[in-house]
Amino acid sequence: xxxxxxxxxxxxxxxxxxxxxxxxxxxxxxxxxxxxxxxxxxxxxxxxxxxxxxxxxxxxxxxxxxxxxxxxxxxxxxxxxxxxxxxxxxxxxxxxxxxxxxxxxxxxxxxxxxxxxxxxxxxxxxxxxxxxxxxxxxxxxxxxxxxxxxxxxxxxxxx
Numbered sequence: 631x632x633x634x635x636x637x638x639x640x641x642x643x644x645x646x647x648x649x650x651x652x653x654x655x656x657x658x659x660x661x662x663x664x665x666x667x668x669x670x671x672x673x674x675x676x677x678x679x680x681x682x683x684x685x686x687x688x689x690x691x692x693x694x695x696x697x698x699x700x701x702x703x704x705x706x707x708x709x710x711x712x713x714x715x716x717x718x719x720x721x722x723x724x725x726x727x728x729x730x731x732x733x734x735x736x737x738x739x740x741x742x743x744x745x746x747x748x749x750x751x752x753x754x755x756x757x758x759x760x761x762x763x764x765x766x767x768x769x770x771x772x773x774x775x776x777x778x779x780x781x782x783x784x785x786x787x788x789x
Contacts, residue, residue, distance in 0.1 A: 633696040633722050639729065639784025640686035647676040686782025689775065698768040699776060702751065703735060706742060710734045722789050729785035736781035739773055748773050 649672050653661050665673065681688050691699060697720070704716045710731055711719075718725030727735070742748050748770050755768040779786070 631722070632690055632692045633700075634789045635689040635779065635783070635786045636789060637686040637688070637779070637783030637786055638726065640684065641782040641784065642684055642687075643782075644680065644683045647680055649673050649676050650680065684782070685775070685778040686784060689779035689783075689786070691772070694766050695772055698755065698766050699772050702768065702773070703739070703776070706747075707735050707738050710738065719788055724787055724789055726787045727785055729783075732780045732783050732785050736777050739777035739780070743770070743773060743777065 649669070653665055653669065653673070655661055660673070662670070700719045704711060704719065708716075711727075715725070715727060715731070719727075739748075752768055752770050759766060759768070
C-alpha cells in the first residue's frame with residue numbers, strides 16, 4: 631500500500647513533454663495498448679523528469695516511509711493541522727490539505743531542516759528503530775522532498 635499525494639493547484643515550472651500528451655484519450659487516461667515498448671520507455675523517462683522538475687504535482691511514499699513522515703509532520707505542525715487532518719493523513723481516501731496549510735507545513739519543515747532538528751530526529755529515530763528491528767525508515771531526504779512538494783502543490787489530496 632502506498633500514499634499518493636496530488637497537488638491541487640501545483641506550480642508548473644516546466645511545460646509538459648509532448649509524449650505525456652500524445653497518448654492520452656479525451657478523458658486524460660493513457661492509452662497503453664497503442665504504445666510501443668519504446669514509447670512506454672520514453673513516456674516513463676519523460677514523466678520522471680517532469681515530476682522532478684515540478685515537485686508540487688505528485689508525491690509518493692509507500693506505507694513504510696509515509697507513517698514516520700506523517701507522524702513527524704503532525705508532531706511539528708500540531709498548530710497547523712486539525713485533528714481531522716491528522717487522522718485522515720493516515721488513510722489514503724482523498725483527504726485534502728488546503729494551500730494555506732500546505733505552505734505553512736513547508737515553512738515549518740524548512741525551519742526544522744535549517745536549524746538541524748531534522749538531523750537530530752533522524753539520528754534518534756534510526757537508533758530507536760534499529761533497537762526495535764523496525765522497517766519504518768525516517769530520512770532527511772524524504773522531509774526535503776515533502777517540503778518541496780508542500781511548497782509547490784497549491785494544497786494536496788492524500789490518495
